[in-house]
Amino acid sequence: MSDDESIDRYEVSLVRGDVTGAVVVDGVRVLATVDDELVAVERSTSWLRGATSGIRGVAQVDGGTLVLVDDGLVSLADVVSTSPLDAELDAVALDGTEGAAVVMEAEGVFAWQNGRLRELETSGARRGVGANGGMVWVASGGRVYGIEVGTWAVVDRIRMRPDRVRVDAEGTLWTTDGDTLERGRDAWVFPEDIDAVQVCNGAWVHSDGRLWRVGETVRATDGMDELWACDALGRALVTGEDGLARVSDGRPIGFVGVPAELDGDTPFSLEVTGDGLADVAVDIDGKPIKLEDMAATIDALEWFDGADHLLSAAVLYDDGSEARAETTFRVADLGQVGFATGVEPIYDAACSDCHADGTETELAGYDNWVESFDVIVSMVEGDAMPLGRDPLTGAEKATIKAWGEGGFSP
Ligand code: HEC
Numbered sequence: 175m176s177d178d179e180s181i182d183r184y185e186v187s188l189v190r191g192d193v194t195g196a197v198v199v200d201g202v203r204v205l206a207t208v209d210d211e212l213v214a215v216e217r218s219t220s221w222l223r224g225a226t227s228g229i230r231g232v233a234q235v236d237g238g239t240l241v242l243v244d245d246g247l248v249s250l251a252d253v254v255s256t257s258p259l260d261a262e263l264d265a266v267a268l269d270g271t272e273g274a275a276v277v278m279e280a281e282g283v284f285a286w287q288n289g290r291l292r293e294l295e296t297s298g299a300r301r302g303v304g305a306n307g308g309m310v311w312v313a314s315g316g317r318v319y320g321i322e323v324g325t326w327a328v329v330d331r332i333r334m335r336p337d338r339v340r341v342d343a344e345g346t347l348w349t350t351d352g353d354t355l356e357r358g359r360d361a362w363v364f365p366e367d368i369d370a371v372q373v374c375n376g377a378w379v380h381s382d383g384r385l386w387r388v389g390e391t392v393r394a395t396d397g398m399d400e401l402w403a404c405d406a407l408g409r410a411l412v413t414g415e416d417g418l419a420r421v422s423d424g425r426p427i428g429f430v431g432v433p434a435e436l437d438g439d440t441p442f443s444l445e446v447t448g449d450g451l452a453d454v455a456v457d458i459d460g461k462p463i464k465l466e467d468m469a470a471t472i473d474a475l476e477w478f479d480g481a482d483h484l485l486s487a488a489v490l491y492d493d494g495s496e497a498r499a500e501t502t503f504r505v506a507d508l509g510q511v512g513f514a515t516g517v518e519p520i521y522d523a524a525c526s527d528c529h530a531d532g533t534e535t536e537l538a539g540y541d542n543w544v545e546s547f548d549v550i551v552s553m554v555e556g557d558a559m560p561l562g563r564d565p566l567t568g569a570e571k572a573t574i575k576a577w578g579e580g581g582f583s584p
Contacts, residue, residue, distance in 0.1 A: 190417035201406030306341035375408035476568025
């Protein structure tokens with residue numbers, strides 16, 4: 175491990191005080207225990223959510239947030255409450271899939287789902303646990319067990335004895351043992367035993383009093399005491415000189431909340447996130463998207479055509495420098511739209527007041543819509559109709575067009 179390359183360190187101080195734990199929720203939001211208080215950190219502001227002991231892990235389950243603290247599992251709604259476990263916990267992996275959390279403690283490894291605890295099948299001394307995308311990996315005895323979330327069946331057994339197991343967003347297993355970090359056939363050896371490892375777009379390692387970034391290159395920085403977590407932009411949460419800090423290799427910018435593949439029914443919200451952003455302009459395929467507080471809700475149906483769409487952001491940082499970020503997403507094809515299920519509800523809600531039978535332009539029913547299809551499309555596309563009201567949404571316009579293009583099915 176060469177010492178000559180140091181990371182292009184960009185550090186943001188989040189909270190001052192004595193940090194005993196920190197986790198990332200929703201990809202970027204930070205929950206931490208600072209001076210024995212649980213603190214939610216939002217864009218450099220912070221507020222108290224109640225007192226608790228050190229945080230070990232977190233998961234979004236059934237719309238709520240579960241937080242694992244030193245002595246139990248708590249659910250974080252508006253207040254910190256209920257502790258289904260009452261034990262000294264050694265390690266935790268929480269996976270939001272199917273509302274499940276997996277907890278390791280001295281007595282065994284447990285899955286928490288729908289308010290119930292169930293012990294998982296592993297044997298030997300328990301060492302580490304990691305979870306992602308519907309799988310939980312438990313290092314126990316001389317093996318790593320791959321356990322399917324939901325059925326809780328052991329679907330994989332790998333012979334190895336790591337100290338820690340981590341799973342990245344792609345589902346790849348990262349393990350550490352002593353001074354070695356491994357990912358599949360890749361192995362990195364550090365000067366001293368690894369104190370902590372976190373994976374996200376590569377890995378962060380704390381070893382030999384230094385913080386290392388393992389990506390295409392391996393680079394280090396000094397002055398970081400403890401590594402807690404990392405986020406969707408690959409930033410590390412660490413205890414720095416006087417409290418909790420977020421560190422990255424260079425200045426990061428990215429999107430949070432944009433799924434790569436959408437079913438078309440659900441709107442999604444996107445958030446542009448980074449450090450020191452002064453101004454951001456976002457567009458989809460060149461069409462400007464209005465942001466409020468760096469976030470926007472996107473009507474997925476407006477982009478329903480099954481093609482790839484390019485989401486890009488042009489960023490101005492507070493020091494005057496600029497950057498761009500891009501990502502692509504795809505919304506599944508709307509499929510077959512029928513008149514009765516897709517189009518008529520739009521007519522009922524937005525047109526029927528003025529175009530019922532007996533009016534000058536009758537639009538009630540299938541035949542009228544087929545006959546006037548072209549002029550209807552041009553009216554709604556140009557927002558001339560519905561007269562004097564809010565224009566149809568992108569989803570409604572897309573539904574009408576898809577109905578015609580799909581051959582006017584009843
Ligand atoms: C508040 C009343 C009102 C609503 C709501 C409304 N329209 Fe109209 N629309 C009119 C009026 C008034 C005209 C012009 C007179 C006429 O043709 O009936 C018109 C005309 C039209 C025409 C004929 C245009 C032409 O040049 O031939 C179409 C097509 C049409 N509307 C479609 C729609 C559709 C589709 C909706 C619902 C999405 C809708 N309108 C909602 C009032 C309304």
